[in-house]
Amino acid sequence: MRAILPVHKNWYSSEDTQGLGGQPLVRPCRKVFAENLRLLCEKRKTSNAALAEAANVSVAAVTLWLQGERLPRAEQIDKIAAYLNASFVDFFTDSHDARPDQLAYLRAIELIKSLIPNT
Secondary structure, eight states: OOOSSOOOTTSSOHHHHBOGGGOBSSOOHHHHHHHHHHHHHHHHTOOHHHHHHHHTSOHHHHHHHHTTSOOOOHHHHHHHHHHHTOOHHHHHOOTTSOOHHHHHHHHHHHHHHHHSOOO
16 A cells, blocks of 8 residues: 655655645645644734744744745654644645544554654
8 A cells, every 4th residue: 555645855755645636635734734724823912023933933934834835844843733732634634535544544554653752
């Protein structure tokens, strides 16, 4: 079985995402992250400035995340998740293509991540 989220420069490759007629089969992780981050911020009524402060980054960095141009580092995702009272899975579950195997994969990543001691 192929990995759902292959490690790649853009977190996906055209080989993994091209369907018939060149249409993408899955959306890039940074786009999924951006949409979910925006929805969580709206739900929690959080401003870009407050999120930037919580993640210890600039407002410009948060803007790039929300536009789907960049992804935060893992430690920044942890800070954002804690601030928004969310989990890792909340950021990377694609509501447009929420197949059970993808959700299971993401939950497995979250479980493994929780087993690694903070250093």
